[in-house]
Amino acid sequence: MRIGLFGGAFDPIHFGHLRSAEEVREALALDEIWLIPTAHPPHKDARDMAPFGHRLAMTEMAVKGMRHFRAIPIEAERQGLSYSIDTLVELKKGHPGAEFYFILGSDAFIWITSWKDYRDIAGLASIVVMGRPHDNWDDMRNVVARAFDGYKEERQGVFISSKGLAIYLQQVTHLDISSTWIRRLVSMGRSVRFLTPEAVIKYMEDNGLYRGFVQELAWRILENKGENVVILDLRGLSDFTDYFVIAHGRSTRHVHGMADKVQEAFSLKGVRPLSVEGQTDSKWILMDYGGVVAHLFYEPLRGFYDLEGLWSQAPKTCLNGPDGEVTEDDEEI
Ligand code: ATP
DSSP states (O other): OEEEEEEEOOTTOOHHHHHHHHHHHHHTTOSEEEEEEOSSOTTSOGGGSOOHHHHHHHHHHHHTTOTTEEEOOGGGSOOSOOOHHHHHHHHHHHOTTOEEEEEEEHHHHTTGGGSTTHHHHHHHSEEEEEEOTTSOHHHHHHHHHHHSTTEEEEETTEEEETTSOEEEEEEOOOOSOOHHHHHHHHHTTOOOBTTBOHHHHHHHHHTTTTOOHHHHHHHHHHHTTOEEEEEEEOTTTOSSOSEEEEEEESSHHHHHHHHHHHHHHHHTTTOOOSEEEOTTTOSEEEEEOSSEEEEEEEHHHHHHHOHHHHTTTSOEEEEOOOOOOOOHHHHOO
16 A cells, blocks of 8 residues: 655644645555644644644544545654654554655755654655745755765656655645634634635634634733723624624723734734724724724723623623723823
């Protein structure tokens, strides 16, 4: 059996991973692709990732019922950092007859010499480097020449060692999708349809994964002395957004300043509102981030619009604000 091993954080898995793996499978006539979510990857901080169980479950769901594809939980049981070489040795032991193809992206291959026992990986499996058309393939040839002894380029992009193992530089369609982008969209309550399989989307929704944005937004408002900060959970109640974050400021100037600071903080991370309304006189400002809408009021107007009364059936979370002092600047409307 010719088996492609494709490891990744898969936080979450997406069509970029799946499509490129499928193209490798076809190009190298592999019988199966085994997707291996990494438990504690050495190059990423596991604390910043969704728990392993969730990443594995999403990977399983992405390929459920798909011919040639399987999710393998092999890294679940091992303690400590998940080194690819250890995984490979274990798989080799468990499947002595299998011919393994170790698949990785060109972004990872460029750093292969920093991997534990990377030469041994090439001794146990052929290596398949997935690259994009505009990648610098000569850079990758240089990595092969520098890092691996005794390989000759026998056909374009195919290096064969004296022992008959191979390194393939394989061009694939690199869909412009990343897990980071998906996490960011989800955190803003935006759609991720057609970026990852429907079952993965449902799993993320059911388990509330990557939903940090609403809390962060509320916290940013609080940090800027927003008062009586409240989150209304409108999921299932509203068609146009999932959450309202409501707060007030003591003056129009305060409201204006808060809105600016909040937008500034998020735009540093590349997150911008779809629209902002009410900025001219700042008696109220609405910042629409898609799945989350922030309503900032000048204090006397909050009661007048009474959004909490209008949406009284929505579950509500109140954040306690600090005792913001009213400065002189803050006092005039
Ligand atoms: P993140 O955005 O969290 O860094 P990611 O989308 O790059 O994640 P990983 O799980 O880190 O996904 O990727 C595992 C492997 O998949 C890497 O070797 C990477 O090169 C490859 N890969 C990631 N995105 C794509 C894509 N859109 N097309 C092809 N390969 C991809």
